[in-house]
Amino acid sequence: MFTLTCPVSRPARDHGAHHHGRDGRSPLLLAAALVVAVPGFLVAACSGQAGSSAAQNDAIAARAATGGKVPVARRRPDTLLAVRLLAQAAQAAIVTSYQGEEVVTRWSQSTGGSVLVSDIWHVSGGQTVTQTLDAGASSSSQPYRSSDDDGQAPEGVLGVTVPLVQLLETHYVVAYAGAGSAGDRTAQVVEAWRADGSLAARFWLDDATKLPLEREVYDTAARVISRDVFINVRFAKPGSAPAGTGASADPQGPWTDPFSQAQLLALRARGWLVPAQLPGGLSLFTGAETEASTGTVLDLGYSDGLSVISVFEQRGQLPASLAGWRKTTVAGHPIFVAEPDQRSLTWSGRGMVYTVVADAPTQTVDAVVGALPHDKPPGFWKRMTRGMVRLASWVNPFR
Amino acid sequence: MSHLGDRLSALVDGELDGAELDRVHAHLASCEQCRTEAAELRALKKKLRALMTGAPAEAAMTRRLIAMTGPGGPMPPRRRLLRVVPGHRPATGPEPGRPHAETRRPRAARHRRYLVLGTVSLVVGLGTAAFTVGGGGEAAPGPRITPSMEMYSVEHAITTGGVPFPGPPASSGPDSEASAP
Numbered sequence: 001m002f003t004l005t006c007p008v009s010r011p012a013r014d015h016g017a018h019h020h021g022r023d024g025r026s027p028l029l030l031a032a033a034l035v036v037a038v039p040g041f042l043v044a045a046c047s048g049q050a051g052s053s054a055a056q057n058d059a060i061a062a063r064a065a066t067g068g069k070v071p072v073a074r075r076r077p078d079t080l081l082a083v084r085l086l087a088q089a090a091q092a093a094i095v096t097s098y099q100g101e102e103v104v105t106r107w108s109q110s111t112g113g114s115v116l117v118s119d120i121w122h123v124s125g126g127q128t129v130t131q132t133l134d135a136g137a138s139s140s141s142q143p144y145r146s147s148d149d150d151g152q153a154p155e156g157v158l159g160v161t162v163p164l165v166q167l168l169e170t171h172y173v174v175a176y177a178g179a180g181s182a183g184d185r186t187a188q189v190v191e192a193w194r195a196d197g198s199l200a201a202r203f204w205l206d207d208a209t210k211l212p213l214e215r216e217v218y219d220t221a222a223r224v225i226s227r228d229v230f231i232n233v234r235f236a237k238p239g240s241a242p243a244g245t246g247a248s249a250d251p252q253g254p255w256t257d258p259f260s261q262a263q264l265l266a267l268r269a270r271g272w273l274v275p276a277q278l279p280g281g282l283s284l285f286t287g288a289e290t291e292a293s294t295g296t297v298l299d300l301g302y303s304d305g306l307s308v309i310s311v312f313e314q315r316g317q318l319p320a321s322l323a324g325w326r327k328t329t330v331a332g333h334p335i336f337v338a339e340p341d342q343r344s345l346t347w348s349g350r351g352m353v354y355t356v357v358a359d360a361p362t363q364t365v366d367a368v369v370g371a372l373p374h375d376k377p378p379g380f381w382k383r384m385t386r387g388m389v390r391l392a393s394w395v396n397p398f399r
Numbered sequence: 400m401s402h403l404g405d406r407l408s409a410l411v412d413g414e415l416d417g418a419e420l421d422r423v424h425a426h427l428a429s430c431e432q433c434r435t436e437a438a439e440l441r442a443l444k445k446k447l448r449a450l451m452t453g454a455p456a457e458a459a460m461t462r463r464l465i466a467m468t469g470p471g472g473p474m475p476p477r478r479r480l481l482r483v484v485p486g487h488r489p490a491t492g493p494e495p496g497r498p499h500a501e502t503r504r505p506r507a508a509r510h511r512r513y514l515v516l517g518t519v520s521l522v523v524g525l526g527t528a529a530f531t532v533g534g535g536g537e538a539a540p541g542p543r544i545t546p547s548m549e550m551y552s553v554e555h556a557i558t559t560g561g562v563p564f565p566g567p568p569a570s571s572g573p574d575s576e577a578s579a580p
Contacts, residue, residue, distance in 0.1 A: 093560065102562050118562040130562050161560040228561070255554055286558060290550070294542045299551075301558040310555040316544040320406045321422065338548060343564065346546050353544040357555040378533070384526065387533025390408065391525070395447045 078176035082190045086165045086174060088210040089203070093157045096209050097124040100233035102158070106226050108342065108362055120157070120230075158212040158228040159308070159359075160203065163285050168192055168305025171281055172200055180204055182213035183231055192306065198222065201306050209235060217306055219361055226359070254290040255299065263287070267298065272313060273352070278302045279367035280360065282309055302368075307360035309368055314355075318348045331370030349373035402426065403433055408532050411440045443528055 099121040107113045121129045168174065172192040180189040182204040192201040199222065204214040213233065217226045259267075264287045267274045276284050282302035289298045298313045318336070325336035330345065338344035345365070346355040350373045358365045378386065403423060409415050410423050427434050552563040 104562060104564075116562065116564055120562070130556070157560060159560050164560065254550075288554070292547065292550075294544055297547075297550075299554050299558075303559075308555075308559040310551070310558055312546065312551050312554075314544050316541040319419070319543045319545060320404060320409065321419070322545060323418070323422075344546070344548060344551070351541055353546065355546040355548075355551060357551055359555075359559055359561065380530075383533040384529050385533070387529030387531065388525075390412075390532045391447065391529055394412070394444050395450065 079174060081176040082174040083169055085176065085188055085190050085205055085210060086160065086168065086203070087162075089160045089205045089212050090162045090165045092206075092210040093122070093160060093212065095124050096122070096211055097236035098122050098209075098211060098233055099236070101231050103229045103231060104226070105228075106343075107224060114342075122157075157230060158203075158215040159306070160212045160215070164303055164305050164308070166305075167283065167285060167303050168201075170283075171304040172306070177202070179207070182206075182229070183233075185213060185233070187213055194220070196220070206233070211235075225361060255288045256290065257288065259287040259289075264300075272298055273373065274300060275371070278309065278311075279371050280304065280307060280364035282307065282360075282364070282368070307364055308358075309360050309365070310357040311368075311372070312355040312357070314353045315351060316348075316353050317351070318346065318353055322346070331366050333369065333374040335369065345369060347374060349375050402430060407433065407437055407440060410437060411444055440532070 099119070102118050102120055104116040104118070105113060106116075119131045172194060175191050175193065177189040177191045180187050186207040187204040188207055188210070190203045190205060191199060192203075194200045198220050199218050201215060201217045203212060205211070206213050211230070211233070213230050215226075215228045216224055219225050264274055264284060267287070274284065274287075278284075281304045283304065284300060284302055286301035287299060289296055291297075292314070295315050300311045300313070302309045302311065322336050325338050325346070327334060328337050329335070330337075333347065335345050335347040338346075343359065344355065344357050346353065347369075348354075352373070354372055356365065356368060356372075358368070360368075403410070403426060406415065406419070406423055410420070415423055427437060549563075555561075556563040
């Protein structure tokens, strides 16, 4: 993996730069908006993500009906095609044999830009090998392999997996935006729009295979906050293993298969904190656990289809200091943030260590950190009591 | 305020070892403020221990003080408000049973004043020391966890359909979490 932090220039969003063919959008605002919003509401109601997802879709419908700035109606005729293309893309990431380089670029106001390059090999049917190109002392320099022989692991490329596509269609309005190109390959362009009418993401899907080739994610101010590009892509015949899949490690092996919704809810009875929703419209959609030497580690996955946040929980306490992490304050709470990626945050709270790994805007991450438990700073008497106990331990001759 | 937080207390207590101890020593080597605070904490701890080891000598002093006011000895003179009546001169000279009240009054008052001052100083000093060393993180039970970011990063990549990213290096200290079986 090659990673660096640098002042990467942030491109401005350009609606017309990718030959999206948006001229064909219908001007039938009100009726079409309802046609788009109502299926979204029904999907949410049936998907087990009932709470805020349904409310959000309800809000989409309400805003569209009021004739706000939501350009939903213009996307209506292209929505069904977009849904079909995204489903094909998620499947293509599994059933197609391919290899290439994924270039992941992130922008944030606090850290500037960061670029990460990784080689990917995938064999049709389920095995994926990802290897970083140059990691120096980073912890993920070794290639890792993920197998999906039972079809349960949410494999994909550029964040296009089956579960995430379903969430994307629930939380956003997707629309086909015409033909385009990504690198030297022709592509179909699909867009995801927020309820307020702003563009949230744009996907370039390979015209021939529907494999995702590029993805851009925008914040509400129309700034690009991430760009993932799959370059130097080569396809192989189904069943033939791409070169480079031999040497691989399998560090994710101990994790269980993804939990079902019932299993996730049952975790609460075992004392785990399992919120169904997190701030930013993020819904719980997956989870798994593993046994480490220091106890059970639980992983909970939250997403709205574009932003993904993994919350890792483990009973215990953080040490006083962590190498490679720095102390900072988020949402008024003292926490550790990992260097250099700035995407991982960890803290102790009520006997549990929470570690958040985020692919999400900064404000969403801050809200999530604020919503999870933290230890309050000790009050005066508690601090005095603790100090007395410590002083007594110093003069205790039997210690 | 120390840069080391409760690690300073842990250092004075001898609770640090391995890489953690090396890191704290490295910081102390370059930070005069923390060196000073460490020295003060060590001095405080030394004095507290000395209080315990010097207990017999202090006990002798305490016995002498108690003997001065104990049963069989003269009671300290009670302060009385004297009503001055014109033409009436209060009686002077030792009262029966209290032959040396005037000579003992200043010494007893002085002792009592020392006792009060010593008690107040002890309470304030102990309170300040307790407040100082009682800060920092909660020493709650449970294992010390260092997040295994390699494992977390890969799991997150699988969840997102993305690629793992470089994280902080794995700690080699005793708090480090071993890799999963």
